[in-house]
Structures are given as C-alpha cells and as structure tokens.
Amino acid sequence: MWNSAPPRYVGVDQAGATFSDVNLSNSSFGDVNLQGAAFVNVSLAGASLRNADLSNLVIEDAKLDGMRIEGVLVSDLFKAYRAPSGG
Secondary structure (H helix, E strand, O other): OOOOOOOOOOOOOOOOOOOOOOOOOOOOOOOOOOOOOOOOOOOOOOOOOOOOOOOOOOOOOOOOOOOEEOOEEHHHHHHHHHOOOOO
8 A cells, every 4th residue: 555654854965956846835844954045936925934044045026924033024124124214
C-alpha cells in the first residue's frame, strides 16, 4: 500500500536547487539556510518567522496587509514613517 505521509528531508544539501510550481503549504522549516535565496510570486500568507536572521532582507512589490513585526502592523509603521513631521 502507498505511504501517503509527507516526505521528510533531514541533513540534505539542496544548495542551488530550483523549485517551481511547488506546493509547500503547511510545511515546517527548521534550521534552514536560505541565505541568498530568491522568492518570486510566492504566497507567505499566514506564515510565521521566529528566531530568523532578516539582515539585508529586501521586500519589494509585496502585499503587506495584516503583516506584523514584533506585534506591530507594518501598515501602521509605514503610516507613521510617511506622516509629515510636526515641526
């Protein structure tokens, strides 16, 4: 009988791999190195990042509705950043 359990990858080196038209919804990633990776036309809706190194991360042309950083809505941060200073 076919085993329908999701595959597990432990200790695998996939450096330089290309993933296209792949469904990874509800997957879990731990101790993963995505340094220098590119994500194009990706849905991270409902995803969470914890204990992540986001140094030098670039986010462009992204839908940020409801996105929070440390509990603060990013849309509120942008609104405050773009507001004219009261000086």
